[in-house]
Amino acid sequence: MIVTRVAQELKPGSVVNLGIGLPTLVTKYLPEGITLQSENGMLNMGPPAPNGEADPYICDAGGKKVTILPGGCFFDSATSFGIIRGGHVDATVLGALEVDQNRNLASWMIPGKMVPGMGGAMDLVVGAKRVIIAMEHCAKDGSPKILKQCTLPLTAANQVDLIVTEKAVIEATEQGLILREIQPGSSLEDILQSTEADLIIPEELRG
Amino acid sequence: MIVTRVAQELKPGSVVNLGIGLPTLVTKYLPEGITLQSENGMLNMGPPAPNGEADPYICDAGGKKVTILPGGCFFDSATSFGIIRGGHVDATVLGALEVDQNRNLASWMIPGKMVPGMGGAMDLVVGAKRVIIAMEHCAKDGSPKILKQCTLPLTAANQVDLIVTEKAVIEATEQGLILREIQPGSSLEDILQSTEADLIIPEELRG
């Protein structure tokens, strides 16, 4: 549900970078005419290579052997992040540990526990024209992930544009988080209970 | 004489950028194994194209149609000046309007008279490992060009390494200008009369 809803946000003709994990699953539901960018140096990334036919020198940002589609190209990391930082990527879809009502994102480390490094995420969040967060609404222990203020080290400040979870679609604006859609199977009450951040609820979504 | 003497300074295996004008003439006397860089985006630049056979898309830094030698390559301006500024060019040979005893060079403009722009000269003088000035010892009106202090706007400060004229070969050091050779046909007296800068004269060159 998260994945299909995110796919609807991606406009034909746009250049999109999908993060590792949940966002990668969006690939299957992409509309026609999306160009996928992979930060390790590829435009028009294609699906994983069929077994035994993989080119050992073409991988995606997760290290998985993939293909390149016709019209694609390869380039080095400085160019790749020039494309990203320079605003030539229309949207990035990323997972998150925490998001807050100031459009902050924390996604890259849990001090003392998990420090994989930020990889390309910090550049992507700052550079992409639109930052879409695709994540479960709550952490595995049930605690809220959409907070008044992030507690974990940030990936970037004030950059999140949209949050899509299995419960809600939330627009992140300078005025605050605006609830845009209640996902099928959820309810306003459910969302309010599982969200720490203040939500702006438009008239049409109030009971 | 200037040109052949400069050519002796260029070591086989080195990468050299020759400026427009007098320095370009050095091309004919280059030792084997020199790689010429042209700042408009070429390594291993070759001689001018024979009449009628010029590739319209290959020119040197003066706009003249030239060739590329086997093993050469083309690249964009950002890469070209990365090669220059990053210290990957071993020597540059440039003309000059004025040079002074603080290793300053003025070569790009005469206020109110000639303002062609600095082109790539400022980057070359700062970036090349060795800056060799090839010029007539005096201006056309006979006034000295090797001065205590440059009067024209500088191309770069403290970067000149060697000055080769038809009268002298002068090493530019932090201690000052050291006369290294008296060119055939000239004399110490001739050099001292036509040079405004203080010259350090080694024992072996004194009368």
Next chain:
Amino acid sequence: MPKITDAATAIKQIKNGDTVMIGGFMAVGTPENLVDTLIEQGTGDLTVICNDTGFIGIGIGKLIVDHRITELMASHIGTNPETGRQMNAGEIKVTLMPQGTLAERIRAGGYGLGGVLTPTGFGTVVEEGKKTIEIEGVPYLLELPIKADYALLHAKVGDKAGNLMYHGTMYNFNPVMAMAANTVIAEVDEILEDSFLPPDSIHTPGIVVDYLVKKAW
């Protein structure tokens, strides 16, 4: 996907007063058809960013001679005496800067950088009005990014995805300009209509190219 169109259609969106980057070094890599079309259409009052102003009657020189440029950023104007004349007569505002600095400033614009520190120009008039920052005892000038409304490029081959390949020294400023303008119009000698450039040999990725125009004269 870029729109494949003719020069007149692509160029007519450029209005008087726009800022336009134009590729080329001594006219090699300058899109002559696009420049001619700007002149035909009467577009003027342009701010032009380019390496040099070509020659009288060739490349960007044509825009100078026809008084279409009111402001110019370049590294060299010596091969076109008319540029110097207009500058001295106060008819055109010219900002000259080192060629490597020009390349890095345009790159910074297109690559989302706030600026770069270069040693070039320190101790010269180029440092006027600029911040000097010392790194490990060496002074550098802080040079700021440059962007434009349009970039007019010339490449050898373009494919229908907009990917470009240059040839020889036509490469020069074209790739950095392709990244630094809102709208990119590329004149190409050849358009691959039914195939694509090899993905390992592309100099400018198609996603930044908005219009492809086949060189016609």
Next chain:
Amino acid sequence: MPKITDAATAIKQIKNGDTVMIGGFMAVGTPENLVDTLIEQGTGDLTVICNDTGFIGIGIGKLIVDHRITELMASHIGTNPETGRQMNAGEIKVTLMPQGTLAERIRAGGYGLGGVLTPTGFGTVVEEGKKTIEIEGVPYLLELPIKADYALLHAKVGDKAGNLMYHGTMYNFNPVMAMAANTVIAEVDEILEDSFLPPDSIHTPGIVVDYLVKKAW
């Protein structure tokens, strides 16, 4: 002209304590023969600059597992759990930075720039100890150049002038590292002994390549 030699000869000049850049992204574009040779020769106490530490037993991961690295600069270490373990145990000093920042810092080192201003990392722990400079109201971090004693690269094809061509995503950090190290050793799948790469299709110019080693296993 680079020296065409074997891995053992090229690698034995690297001494304990040297700073080494190694190309590759998730081991694609990492010179496995050169890494294996470093391990064979017992070279250690290295400062390594790379994007990521590959996987256990693959790419730079092998140097980690064998405790050859005492200091690491990278953007991602998550695919090799041993790196995180050594970091938490204080056995290795790790500096993590954004991937685009790493690329620009290495490029700045090789291109003679004193630094670049990037918006990436502002408002995060990445800004610690760095100068913030505001340009037109937007804050940027000043990121400094990185250089190394050696760069170990992997390319698809090299010619006898040292020119390199990459293929696919092996491109990544190799071209910027080629410019930023005193000595550059490139492992290539194929060496053109009697011909040259086409001049329009070269990714790393041969003048910066000191040693070419044919990939042997």
